[in-house]
Amino acid sequence: MPISYASRTDRGRVREQNEDAVLQRPRRSLFAVADGMGGHAAGDVASRIAVDVMDERTLTATPDVDGAALADAIRAAHEAILRAAAADPALEGMGTTLTALSVAGSERCHIAHVGDSRAYRLRDGELRQLTRDQTWVQDQVDAGNLTAEQARTHPYSAMLTCALGIDTTDLDVQVLEPDCQPGDVFLLCSDGLTGGVTDAEIQRILTDHTGLNPAADALVEAANDAGGVDNITVALVRIEAAEA
Ligand code: CA
Numbered sequence: 546m547p548i549s550y551a552s553r554t555d556r557g558r559v560r561e562q563n564e565d566a567v568l569q570r571p572r573r574s575l576f577a578v579a580d581g582m583g584g585h586a587a588g589d590v591a592s593r594i595a596v597d598v599m600d601e602r603t604l605t606a607t608p609d610v611d612g613a614a615l616a617d618a619i620r621a622a623h624e625a626i627l628r629a630a631a632a633d634p635a636l637e638g639m640g641t642t643l644t645a646l647s648v649a650g651s652e653r654c655h656i657a658h659v660g661d662s663r664a665y666r667l668r669d670g671e672l673r674q675l676t677r678d679q680t681w682v683q684d685q686v687d688a689g690n691l692t693a694e695q696a697r698t699h700p701y702s703a704m705l706t707c708a709l710g711i712d713t714t715d716l717d718v719q720v721l722e723p724d725c726q727p728g729d730v731f732l733l734c735s736d737g738l739t740g741g742v743t744d745a746e747i748q749r750i751l752t753d754h755t756g757l758n759p760a761a762d763a764l765v766e767a768a769n770d771a772g773g774v775d776n777i778t779v780a781l782v783r784i785e786a787a788e789a
Pocket of ligand 1: 735775
């Protein structure tokens with residue numbers, strides 16, 4: 546399916562470095578966002594390894610990069626990060642989220658996800674979160690102990706229950722196959738967006754801007770206006786109607 550796309554990654558207003566990474570491979574309809582963590586520059590290394598391995602591992606997937614291929618790439622990235630951390634004490638303990646989207650040739654998209662970066666779909670003006678955050682606060686929301694809004698602003702909101710490079714147990718890779726149709730806009734983003742900007746505001750920005758580049762700029766601007774306390778990364782992908 547034809548697509549249009551735009552992505553941005555921004556340091557924000559507080560952090561000295563940008564430890565997020567974004568992958569944009571429009572010819573293969575492959576996009577990913579990774580949000581690294583770790584001391585000094587280690588988070589940057591982890592998120593870079595994550596998107597690089599995602600890129601390399603899906604090169605030979607045919608005919609489509611499906612959910613299994615995305616999940617395999619995430620597991621390979623996890624192993625690569627663990628190996629890199631084991632080889633260099635300065636990188637010990639680094640980790641990253643990774644959320645990847647592949648638009649298949651059929652009316653299907655594929656998403657694979659670990660951590661608290663997110664995938665959303667905007668359809669008919671309505672924004673819906675597709676991925677589930679792998680965070681302590683999300684567990685509390687699911688258990689009925691916190692509301693989604695309390696979770697968003699909670700002091701422990703960034704505490705992950707699963708991440709590449711961190712988990713020594715089985716990596717819990719969430720694989721989704723949301724249907725897609727012309728007009729749908731998919732958003733991948735790091736928590737630097739969603740920590741500062743509500744879903745309602747994201748929906749308003751995406752419906753107010755028909756161009757994806759202005760929409761991506763407006764999302765980053767909104768997160769910075771909200772304080773820009775974290776790195777901000779967004780990738781927007783719109784499913785276009787096939788030409789007759
Ligand atoms: Ca972050």
